[in-house]
Amino acid sequence: GQQVMQIPQYQHVQEGEDFTTYCNSSTTLSNIQWYKQRPGGHPVFLIQLVKSGEVKKQKRLTFQFGEAKKNSSLHITATQTTDVGTYFCAGDQGGKLIFGQGTELSVKP
Amino acid sequence: NAGVTQTPKFQVLKTGQSMTLQCAQDMNHNSMYWYRQDPGMGLRLIYYSASEGTTDKGEVPNGYNVSRLNKREFSLRLESAAPSQTSVYFCASGIGGYTEAFFGQGTRLTVV
Numbered sequence: 001g002q003q004v005m006q007i008p009q010y011q012h013v014q015e016g017e018d019f020t021t022y023c024n025s026s027t028t029l030s031n032i033q034w035y036k037q038r039p040g041g042h043p044v045f046l047i048q049l050v051k052s053g054e055v056k057k058q059k060r061l062t063f064q065f066g067e068a069k070k071n072s073s074l075h076i077t078a079t080q081t082t083d084v085g086t087y088f089c090a091g092d093q094g095g096k097l098i099f100g101q102g103t104e105l106s107v108k109p
Numbered sequence: 110n111a112g113v114t115q116t117p118k119f120q121v122l123k124t125g126q127s128m129t130l131q132c133a134q135d136m137n138h139n140s141m142y143w144y145r146q147d148p149g150m151g152l153r154l155i156y157y158s159a160s161e162g163t164t165d166k167g168e169v170p171n172g173y174n175v176s177r178l179n180k181r182e183f184s185l186r187l188e189s190a191a192p193s194q195t196s197v198y199f200c201a202s203g204i205g206g207y208t209e210a211f212f213g214q215g216t217r218l219t220v221v
Binding site for chain 1: 140142144149150151152153154157159165167168199201203205207208209210211212213214215
C-alpha cells in the first residue's frame, strides 16, 4: 500500500533561521495535506494541495506539491518560537488518510 | 460547537483488561478515523469508517475492534490490552480522505 515518508525526523533551528520538511510518497497522490501539532496538542489542519506543481503560501509558510504528485514540501521562513511543534504531511489512500512520521521542529530563541 | 469529543482523556489499564474508547463528532461528517501516535512513528491509522455501518482496517488494526454506532459515534475497543498498546489515541472525522480531518483532544492510554 501507499507509504508516506517524511524527513527529517527532527530539526533544531535558531529563531530567525529557515526550516524545510519534505514528504515523499511511493505512489501518486490525489492530494496532500499538511497538519501542525503543538506539544501536548492534537493535529490541526494547515492546508491541502491538489494540483501538480501547486504552490501555496500562508504568511511565512510555503507549501509545494511536486510535478509528479509524489512529493511535497513545507518551508517556513524566519522561524519564530510560535512555530514549535510537529509538522505532518498526509495523503489520501482510497478515502483513508495516511500520515507521514512527522518532523519535530524546535526553535531556540 | 464541540467538534470531535473523545473520552476518556487518560486511562491506565492492566495487561489483559478490556476497554472502549469513545468518540463522537457533531459536524455531520461521513468519515471517521482512529489513529495511534507513538514517538518517532507519527500517526498510524488503526481503523477507518467511510460511513455509518462500514469499517475498514488501517495500517495497524491487530488487537483492536471498532464500531460505527451511528453517524456521530465511532468507538475503539481493546479486548485484551497489552503493554505494546500504550500510546496516545486520536479520533478524527472528515467529509472524506480528500478533505481536511478534524481531530479530538486524544486519549493517553497506559497499559501496565
